[in-house]
Amino acid sequence: TQLLEQSPQFLSIQEGENLTVYCNSSSVFSSLQWYRQEPGEGPVLLVTVVTGGEVKKLKRLTFQFGDARKDSSLHITAAQPGDTGLYLCAGDSTGNQFYFGTGTSLTVIP
């Protein structure tokens, strides 16, 4: 099992603030994904990154894959209440098996 640690574990911010969550591992991943999960639902894929140093943007969300492909970050600009949820990173190093991180629970207060 590949250990993926996410930080912070919990985050509560005001609407309009910026935030960054982190996903770290000692393992090298061929690809890494970010998901958002809302209460009572399954995780929903946001993005997949595959190249070291890669940066992808999805509206106000910016995802970066570390140069060594061991870590990743998710930055949200001007957070909105709709961004509330559990953010999960998932890494694949063995092919077709993604191991999930511990998650960051984000609450955006209106």
Added chain:
Amino acid sequence: DAGVIQSPRHEVTEMGQEVTLRCKPISGHDYLFWYRQTMMRGLELLIYFNNNVPIDDSGMPEDRFSAKMPNASFSTLKIQPSEPRDSAVYFCASSSDGYGYTFGSGTRLTVV
């Protein structure tokens, strides 16, 4: 596209009973995954199938757990006998290429 369909959404059962969870993947997806989510351990991969064949079941906790995929449109996860520590949310996910997972809404299992 109806997405990945899981049933039941909620299951409450007594310790020692058999529990069967069901999953219908997205049509055309060759990969099917079973995950378990708890507060303590997060999302854990239990088993995954490729073209209906089990590829890796190393995440299955013990012999009480078994999974089958008799055809491309149906999979089951069975727990017999169930124990209170099996209480969790069980997710099924499918993928066409092993990368872009689509998850179902999960089955919340409570064993009392």
